[in-house]
Amino acid sequence: MRIGDFKETYAADEAILRTPTVRFWTGVFFAALAVFPFVAGDYLIYLADLVGITVISAMGLNLLTGFTGQISLGHAAFMGVGAYTAAALASRWGAPIWVTLPAAGGAAALFGVVVGAPSLRIKGLYLAMATLAAQVIAEFAFINLEGITGGIRGINVPAPRLFGVELATDRALYGPIVAVAALGVWFAANLKRSAPGRAFVAVRDRDISAELMGISLFQTKLRAFALGSFYAGVAGALWAYFMRIVTPEHFPLSLSIHYLAVVIVGGLGTVVGSVFGAVFMTLVPEVLRGLASLARPYYPQAMTVLSPLTEVVFGALIVGFLLFEPHGLAEVWQRTKRFFRLWPFVH
Amino acid sequence: MIRKRLVAALLAVGCAAGTAGAADTIKVGAAQPLTGRFAFAGVQINQGLADALAWINEKGGVKGRKIEYIFEDSGYQVDKAVAVFKKIMAEHKPVMFYGESTGLGKAIAPELNKTYKVLYGSTSFSSELADPKRYPYTFVSGPTYSDMIGVLLEYVAQNPRGGKPTVAFFYSDTEFGKDPIPYARKKAKELGVDVVAEIVTKVGAVDVTSEVLELVKKKPQYVIVHGFVLSPIPQVIRGVRDYGLDTRFMGTFWSMSQMIIDKLGEDAEGYMGINPYAYYYETDVPMIQNMRAFNAKHHPDVKHRPNSYIQGWFTGLVFAKCAEVCLENGWSITGDNLVKALESIRDWDVGGLMPPVTFVDHKIPVGRVYRADVQKKRFVPVSDWIRLD
Numbered sequence: 053m054r055i056g057d058f059k060e061t062y063a064a065d066e067a068i069l070r071t072p073t074v075r076f077w078t079g080v081f082f083a084a085l086a087v088f089p090f091v092a093g094d095y096l097i098y099l100a101d102l103v104g105i106t107v108i109s110a111m112g113l114n115l116l117t118g119f120t121g122q123i124s125l126g127h128a129a130f131m132g133v134g135a136y137t138a139a140a141l142a143s144r145w146g147a148p149i150w151v152t153l154p155a156a157g158g159a160a161a162l163f164g165v166v167v168g169a170p171s172l173r174i175k176g177l178y179l180a181m182a183t184l185a186a187q188v189i190a191e192f193a194f195i196n197l198e199g200i201t202g203g204i205r206g207i208n209v210p211a212p213r214l215f216g217v218e219l220a221t222d223r224a225l226y227g228p229i230v231a232v233a234a235l236g237v238w239f240a241a242n243l244k245r246s247a248p249g250r251a252f253v254a255v256r257d258r259d260i261s262a263e264l265m266g267i268s269l270f271q272t273k274l275r276a277f278a279l280g281s282f283y284a285g286v287a288g289a290l291w292a293y294f295m296r297i298v299t300p301e302h303f304p305l306s307l308s309i310h311y312l313a314v315v316i317v318g319g320l321g322t323v324v325g326s327v328f329g330a331v332f333m334t335l336v337p338e339v340l341r342g343l344a345s346l347a348r349p350y351y352p353q354a355m356t357v358l359s360p361l362t363e364v365v366f367g368a369l370i371v372g373f374l375l376f377e378p379h380g381l382a383e384v385w386q387r388t389k390r391f392f393r394l395w396p397f398v399h
Numbered sequence: 400m401i402r403k404r405l406v407a408a409l410l411a412v413g414c415a416a417g418t419a420g421a422a423d424t425i426k427v428g429a430a431q432p433l434t435g436r437f438a439f440a441g442v443q444i445n446q447g448l449a450d451a452l453a454w455i456n457e458k459g460g461v462k463g464r465k466i467e468y469i470f471e472d473s474g475y476q477v478d479k480a481v482a483v484f485k486k487i488m489a490e491h492k493p494v495m496f497y498g499e500s501t502g503l504g505k506a507i508a509p510e511l512n513k514t515y516k517v518l519y520g521s522t523s524f525s526s527e528l529a530d531p532k533r534y535p536y537t538f539v540s541g542p543t544y545s546d547m548i549g550v551l552l553e554y555v556a557q558n559p560r561g562g563k564p565t566v567a568f569f570y571s572d573t574e575f576g577k578d579p580i581p582y583a584r585k586k587a588k589e590l591g592v593d594v595v596a597e598i599v600t601k602v603g604a605v606d607v608t609s610e611v612l613e614l615v616k617k618k619p620q621y622v623i624v625h626g627f628v629l630s631p632i633p634q635v636i637r638g639v640r641d642y643g644l645d646t647r648f649m650g651t652f653w654s655m656s657q658m659i660i661d662k663l664g665e666d667a668e669g670y671m672g673i674n675p676y677a678y679y680y681e682t683d684v685p686m687i688q689n690m691r692a693f694n695a696k697h698h699p700d701v702k703h704r705p706n707s708y709i710q711g712w713f714t715g716l717v718f719a720k721c722a723e724v725c726l727e728n729g730w731s732i733t734g735d736n737l738v739k740a741l742e743s744i745r746d747w748d749v750g751g752l753m754p755p756v757t758f759v760d761h762k763i764p765v766g767r768v769y770r771a772d773v774q775k776k777r778f779v780p781v782s783d784w785i786r787l788d
Contacts, residue, residue: 095486102478195572204574205527211509220509222485295477296509301502301574302477338482341471348469356445359433359472 054393068241082234089226097222099338101294104229105287106330108236110314111323112283115240117312118320119249120276121256122171126183127284127311129167129190132303134160134285135292139207140200142292149212149219149228153289160285161278163190168277172270175259187305194300206299209292222294229290236283241323243279252276253321317373319382328381337366424467425722425732426493427452427715430483430503432522435475439628440653440707441499444522445470447704447711448497454693455719462726466719469493477502488515494732495718501525501574504537511536516734518721518741520714522707524652525578529762536734538741539762540714541675541753542787544575544625545582546764547651550673550785551623552583554768556590560620560647567596567619569610569635576602576626583623595619604631611638614646621647628653633663640666647671649768655778656705660771670771671781675763676713676752679704680777686750713752720747754784764788 054073059065069075089097113127134156141147141155167186171179194201201207211220212228219225243249251272254262263269292298310333318329340362347354377383429448432441452466460466469491473480480503487493498504498521505527511519512535519537521528526543528534542550555564568583570576576599587594596617598610614622614635622639624632636648650659650672660667677684680703682691690712694701724740725732746755756763764787769778 093489095482095489098482098485102482204572204577206505208505220513295481295506297505299502299505299574337479338486341483342486345471352468353449355471356433356442360438362472363434363474 066245068238085230089223094222097226099335101222101226101229103330103334104226104233105290105294106314106334107233107327108229108290109284109287110311110318110326110330111233111236111240112280112287113311114315114318114320114322114326115243115252115283116276116280118315118322118325119244119256120252120273120280122168122273122276123176123180123312124183124277124280125180125305125308125312126167126186126190127280128303128305128307129187130160130164130281130284131288131291131307132190132194132298132300133163133281134288135298135302136194136201136207136288137285138289139209139292139298142209142212143207146210149214149293152212153232153286156289156292157282157285160288161282164277164281164284165274167281168274171273171277184305187308191300191303191305194303201298201300204300206297206302207292209296209298211296212293219293225290225294229294232286232290236286237323237327240326244323248272248275256321313370317370317380319380322380322382324385325380325382328385332381336369337362340365424465425461425495426467426469426491427495427497427718428484428487428491428493428517429468429470429497430473430480430487430499431470431497432475432480432499433472437475437499437522439658440522440705441475443705443708444711447708447713448715449711450690450693450697450708451712451715452719453697454689455715457693461719461722464722464726466722467491470497473499473503475499477506481506488517493517494734494737495520495721497521497714497718498523501528501578504528504534508534508537518718518734518737520717522710525574526582527578529760531761534761536738537761538717538758540710540717541652541762542673542764542766543762544579544651545586546762546787547673547675547766548579548583548623548625549586549764549787550766551621551649551651551768552586552590552592553785553787554782555621555649556592563591563593564621565593565595565617565619566621566623567598567614567617568594569598569600569614569622569624571602571626572599573602573626579625600631602627602630605634607631607634607638611635611642614639615642615644618644619646621649623649623651624654625651629658629662632659633666636663636666636670649673652706652710655769656707657703657777658705660773660776660778663771665773667771668773671768672778673766674706674769674778675766676706676709678706678769678778679709684751686752689750709752713749716749716752717741720744754786759788 057071069078109131116122116124137159138152138156141152167183170182174182195204211218251267254267255269255272259269314329314333315326317332319325344355344358344362431445432438433445449468452468456465469487471483473483480499484507495518498519501523504521504523516536520540524539524541524544526545528537529539529543555566570580596613596619598613600610632654639646648670655672655674677687681687721737721740722732724743725736730736741758745757749756754765765784767780767784768782770781772779
């Protein structure tokens with residue numbers, strides 16, 4: 053049981069990491085992140101990068117759907133706009149990564165604002181349909197605007213350079229990806245407790261009441277769209293550098309749905325939920341596949357039988373989560389923390 | 400917390416799997432689309448590749464060395480597939496790899512060329528990948544889609560159906576569909592074949608009325624269909640038949656499996672297309688006999704194997720052949736030497752599965768035109784092997 057935790061200043065009361073224990077473990081976590089690229093193999097580094105990109109993008113969708121309640125089926129399209137912006141800038145004009153990342157975010161945000169404009173009039177399923185249309189239009193544009201997107205063959209992206217160092221491998225990209233992800237999460241955590249962030253939540257919970265309180269619905273919704281797609285655009289740009297190629301096939305509707313699953317499994321309307329969701333949805337299929345491959349020495353054809361089974365298990369896990377943890381992994385996390393905080397007087 | 404536990408679990412899995420396998424085997428890794436929307440072919444391709452390597456091992460291996468085949472499911476998703484590639488490369492260090500898609504080939508190319516350097520074959524017949532300058536370690540196990548359409552156009556040019564030969568291209572708006580089209584236009588011009596229509600459609604489109612009307616209006620002698628596996632090919636063929644138009648539909652590799660004959664039934668009569676390998680029911684072909692004997696022994700309940708299985712089998716033969724050439728010349732088995740071996744292959748006898756094989760630009764530009772025989776429910780050859788050179 054943690055005792056003697058008094059807040060003596062306003063600053064202490066407003067801190068994101070409020071207790072020494074939390075600060076300690078956060079420190080340990082970041083230390084582990086820092087050491088990771090020096091000890092992990094290529095495969096784990098690759099997965100870590102993938103998780104990082106997913107965290108950024110999921111954070112964006114969570115701001116839009118989880119915090120503001122604007123459901124979006126166009127998240128993959130926003131990522132795509134960012135990825136193509138970065139790829140086009142980098143491959144044509146050799147733009148450096150510190151230019152392409154914000155530019156990608158900006159382009160995606162602009163697209164997001166256009167897509168989000170109907171949100172003033174329509175909500176819920178209808179908005180889902182409108183964003184779905186954006187997804188379809190974007191996919192069409194990726195394929196057919198050959199002058200910019202390179203058509204179906206896509207764009208080969210040169211390795212980015214940062215401070216004169218070429219970031220050609222997953223290991224080299226790990227640093228920038230983790231840094232951007234940390235920045236994105238930190239920004240969202242702060243946004244959550246500021247006036248604009250609370251306006252998001254107010255709009256989600258009851259839009260009429262929010263308007264009565266003086267919140268401009270249109271501005272707030274558009275801000276959420278812009279912010280959500282900015283995150284997606286930045287994630288898309290990192291994806292482009294990570295895969296070193298962008299093609300229309302990278303951003304299908306199924307990816308948009310995947311991201312919705314990420315934020316729902318992680319926890320709608322929570323910051324840590326985006327992180328947990330990204331980790332869960334990226335790593336669990338890999339872990340399941342890894343477990344299946346354990347059978348290989350004993351039964352060489354095991355993977356043929358077990359691979360479809362892993363998909364089933366993964367699906368069942370998601371359904372199980374929705375049934376037993378409707379608030380997602382973030383809620384599990386809260387409970388775990390509470391357990392340790394109250395230990396041994398939990399009842 | 401959870402993250403750490405997952406990483407720990409991953410590490411444990413990695414360590415446990417890494418210890419398997421003997422030292423002097425030749426390792427072939429694979430990311431196979433065993434689930435996802437390409438699974439219908441992926442499962443067969445995987446089986447074909449696994450069976451070919453097992454068959455070679457049964458015969459004593461490559462110069463006495465056994466081949467070990469390590470595959471995992473990649474679900475036809477590029478990020479998963481790259482993960483599988485990296486995982487298998489890290490755990491097993493194979494010298495040859497088989498990939499699930501064109502997308503994977505393109506995504507791993509920078510690292511394949513710089514870091515991994517392994518001989519890379521795949522399910523893809525993309526003409527983009529058959530480019531030794533940009534993809535020095537990649538080969539295509541047969542003709543590219545461009546070559547396939549080239550072969551079909553050669554056939555069209557030689558067999559006009561009244562007057563100057565005319566053709567329509569009917570393709571999907573995917574990478575797969577659009578890949579050979581620029582080449583096809585050029586080739587048609589060279590051969591003096593008139594392209595009277597080009598129709599682009601979505602994969603799986605249901606309503607194809609406007610496409611059918613376009614074909615009825617332009618009356619091409621042949622329609623080359625590419626970039627679909629099944630739908631909307633049956634709808635289009637039926638639609639055109641309903642208008643009483645006597646046009647010949649021709650497909651490329653993926654739409655030349657038994658599935659299309661079964662699906663079309665009576666309407667399959669006259670459907671044609673290119674296949675680069677002999678079919679499983681061509682029992683006079685020695686390699687098909689080997690294949691059938693192997694299947695009778697190991698998979699006694701299997702009656703038929705589609706052409707995707709044969710693609711996998713053939714690729715297995717290519718992997719083994721490259722390793723054999725290396726061992727014959729006393730080269731160590733590395734990616735670079737395997738590529739050198741691949742390029743040195745001349746008129747290699749593959750037991751009639753294909754005509755004697757020589758790789759040109761890491762592909763084999765050869766194929767044969769087949770026609771569906773509804774009575775026999777199978778494809779019968781209507782041309783000799785056509786080689787584009």
